[in-house]
Amino acid sequence: MRLHRNISFAVIDGLMLIFNEGQYADKVIQQLLKRDKRWGARDRAFVAETTYDIVRWKRLYAEIAEVKEPFDRDNIWRLFAVWATLRGIKLPDWPYFENTPTRKIKGRFDELSKIRKFKESIPDWLDELGEKELGNDVWTKEISALNEQADVILRVNTLKTTKEKLQAVLFDLDIETDFIPNYPDALKLKERANVFQTEAFKDGHFEVQDASSQLVGQFLNVEPGMRVVDACAGAGGKALHLAALMENKGQVIALDIYGNKLNELKRRAKRNGVFNVETRAIDSTKVIKKLYDTADRVLIDAPCSGLGVLRRNPDAKWKLQPEFIEQIKITQQEILQQYSRMVKSGGQMVYATCSILPSENQDQVKAFLDSEAGQGFKFVKDNKILAHTSGFDGFYMALLQKK
Template sequence: RESVPDWLDEMGVKELGEEVWEKEIHALNQQAPVVLRTNTLKTTREKLQQELQKEGIETEFIKGYPDALQLKERANVFKTEAFKNGFFEVQDASSQLVAEFLEVEPGMRVVDTCAGAGGKTLHLAALMDNKGQLIATDIYANKLKELKRRARRAGAHNIEPRAIDSSKVVKKLYGSADRVLIDAPCSGLGVLSRNPDAKWKLQPEFIETIKQTQEEILKTYSKMVKDGGKMVYATCSVLPSENQEQVEKFLNSEEGKNFSLKEEKKILSSETGYDGFYMALLEKQK
């Protein structure tokens, strides 16, 4: 079938069923569109569209994605003045739904626990209007350096990067956050159209290991949420075993017993034309 390793094909069929998997793999073998997220700290989507047009780049709005612009044809947007001025980030439309899903408000204390180079952190900062405290943690300190650079360009001032170099960093945050985002490490099956080679590098053992990691991360990082607070668990995978099954397992665990599932989104590339994603909004009892 459409150039996927046999073991992955079997896993996909087992988890999603023949029909859905067939469509999904087909969609993920198409070239991904280039989508931008307007940095609302600095401009509006309409103004950005005009700026880019002046530089010869044509874009269109995407219905249902309030800050998104999609390129009509591929171009190197990183050379534009608009980019240098921090007016936008390149971010897939599905990925742009995650920060919104967390229901942040200006003035809150928010932790982005697997921040990486900070695509979603920057979006959270914009949604918080630079007000409040946004702590960005990651086990890779070098990724946070990149986040600092991007935050400067974006004019996002409320971000505080903290490398997780010991368990103390995480423990200090227990019970203190209004909102927590867990953009968990995953198989990346939802973003194959961006990384076509990834499927040949993936190993079944890796997926098993990553599921263990997801389970541990959920149990540990959820302790940062204060009573009455909310948390989003998200992945760029389409496999139920990395998504709703992890959430279910968490809710049935000792660590998850005070949480309830408010809403979840399962985004398939074959249905939207954008990356495959999953997100669950969980609330902790007061």
């Protein structure tokens, strides 16, 4: 493989923005990919995957390259040289790569790979927290799985097509997919492809949604004609799935504190042919109070650390702080206490997060059930999904029933 100057420069520019200006990797990469109209699919894939790779392994590469943050441009080139050397890519005769100690890089890699926090490239505090909550063996396997590149999983929109039909349509576009056992609406891409350019996507025949995330909608036991509240709907991935499971019958009320996310949900609903979703921005407590004791089902997809989705958001490792996790746990319990009141007698509620930490998951459910508000609920079942056992994102979901 040969390195090309203009695409290598794009990676360096992107890393400067991500590491030094705190910009989100996915947004930076989106911008980089529009940089040169002459780039083909392979060039764009190189820019995206190399940028994500160096973000993912920042701590390990910085240790090998002997550079410290804040990184200047030369430091970033040194990280890039480490990345290329460890992949067996011959470094071109460019000034940035002068005196790169290739043999020393490989030696340092072997040495550091014996220490988990370097091998898995994570902050000390996160390594300690993961081990404390999950135990040494499980954490070692889990953080390794969370450093692998995520598969691209589609959720078939059953309002418009079937899994078999969509698979055939994509096959004709040279996009091969597999069914995933026990995931009724999922198709997994055999190779990464830009599925957003397909007519099938533009016509609302599928959404991109990880397999673990797809289980949440199924877990809520919705039926056509029900009144369902998605209390932290965001841009609506799960609300759209609920609408499809309900065959567009009944009502899905999508709530969120961010109106702009709900606007995105409206656009997606239109494309999906979904018309039983109503959006309501939570601009005061009245919005929740009006719904007390009215919902057959309530989904609380709570804000969380996001540790279960590090494979697709590797920069979250560097943005996340221990104080944030402590604060978000308070928020999770407040949301449970307040939003659970929307469930009517005999109704059900799912509490879900994309975290793998018991303190954000089963501990929160236990604290809720032990509280005054939780006395009216009984625990039905839960599902703890870890990336190293499922092959998909880490997730948690608990089903509770109002007595």
